[in-house]
Amino acid sequence: MKVLLVLPVLVPMTTAALSLLSFQRVGQRAGRQPALGLVGSVVQLAVSVALLRAVHRGGIQSTQLGGWPAPYGITFVVDLFSALMVLLSGVIAVATSIYSLSDIDRERRAGGFYPLMHVLLMGANGVFVTGDLFNLYVWFEVTLIASFVLLVLGNERPQMQGAIKYVAMNLISSALFLTGLGILYGSVHALNLADLSLKLPTLAPPIRITLAMIFLVAFGIKAAVFPLFFWLPDSYHTPPVTVTALFAGLLTKVGVYALVRIFTLVFVADGGATHALLLGIAAFTMAVGVLGAVSHREVRRILAFHSVSQVGYMVMGLGLFTSSSLSGAIFFVLHHAIIKSNLFLISGIMRSDRRDVPLDLQGGLLARRPGLSACFLVTALSLAGMPPLSGFWGKLMLVRSGLEVGSRGAAAVVATSLAVGLVTLISMTKIWNEAFWKPAPAEADLAAREGGARRRALLYAPVVLLTALGFALGMAPEPLLAVVRRAAAQLAEPTEYVRTVLGEGRP
Secondary structure, three states: OOHHHHHHHHHHHHHHHHHHHOOEOHHHEOOOHHHHHHHHHHHHHHHHHHHHHHHHHHOOEEEEEOOOOOOOOEEEEEOHHHHHHHHHHHHHHHHHHHHHHHHOOHHHHHOOHHHHHHHHHHHHHHHHHEOEHHHHHHHHHHHHHHHHHHHHOOOOHHHHHHHHHHHHHHHHHHHHHHHHHHHHHHHHOOOEHHHHHHHHHHOOHHHHHHHHHHHHHHHHHHHOOOOOOOHHHHHOOOOOHHHHHHHHHHHHHHHHHHHHHHHHHOOOOOHHHHHHHHHHHHHHHHHHHHHHHHOOOOHHHHHHHHHHHHHHHHHHHHHHOOHHHHHHHHHHHHHHHHHHHHHHHHHHHHOEOOEOOOHHHOOOHHHHOHHHHHHHHHHHHHHHOOOOOHHHHHHHHHHHHHHHHOOHHHHHHHHHHHHHHHHHHHHHHHHHHHHHHOOOOOOOOOOOOOOOHHHHHHHHHHHHHHHHHHHHHHHOOHHHHHHHHHHHHHHHOOHHHHHHHHHOOOO
């Protein structure tokens, strides 16, 4: 068994277990959990770098757990897309772990924040490396349970209100997913993704399309696409900023990953119908999300609606379904996770005394916190797609792919993406003008959020790290673009994936 393929799951699982064992009952203290959480995140990042390097050099890697050959056993398979997502998980884990040392209070630490965080990371990484649909369902449920408890940790009223919508929609998603699994297995007697890619084309087109729609809705809820997105803006502004940043970097990306995986590997025989629908969904997701952002006056609600809008760009790349558009979608996923997590972390430093303050009552941040202002400006402009930052390259790849396709639907979604980019810039400018540029109103609450020097360092370190990483992706995108193009080629032509999985462990 290739141990490296299993480590993305084993490392956070071990970290969660050790964190639970280190809990000190006396005084309800978290004990060594914060230190263990940070160490576990750093180890996960190191493992993800090694995994990406191995896949980049040696091609797609696969292993069978339990000694059963494919397609009957539990398959772990990692291509470049999976390896990039695991790397992204490691980056977000390290950044949020550092920030949590200052942001997460004693009550939430004692309530199990760090074990829950690493259970969530374990579930997300399990989604990225699994090679069969049933275990994809299992890992989705792991992420759902951990994310729900993180959402309500602290037991505040707004958290409970957001959590009800979150868990209700995700339970519907899980029920649909399980229904689809049952129909799929009853039809072709297979759940291994590589095996399904060979067997599913033998089904009658109406059954294939029905199954595709079931999985589209199930994964669309998790990705927060139109019209299934309303749980996201109602829940992302309620928990601590660390939790929101973790969710923004991983949760919707898990849904997008599942959509990309299944609609490039399994449901491709009816691509004309399904991918045209995905294009329409992408356009509406972009437009509705950005209009929601423009209509709100609290920073975290604005950023939550932008999370919805930006998912539309990722689905756009899948809907166009060319190698270049898939490259754009993968690059955009990586860019957005880093940028949006960073914006949420910045919003936490902007908050006064742990409260969300409307933009009308903010101001003067440019004078009081110039370093934070610079980080916000670079990150916000990247989110809006201003050249030469990372968001520009992702959008450029998607727009060029749409123009190359040349269909009426592609032209419409390209026009929508350009208009949404402009409105996103306007929305980010609103935050800049109100919170940073204008003088602070006389009635504003200017209570210091950071505290002492150590606390400020823990808050600013991950912000500077993610800002520098996002800036580097914009200034020197070619190394990542080379890997992304190879990952997209593997998705567009899955022969190597299928051969690697089904050849593993056979007599």
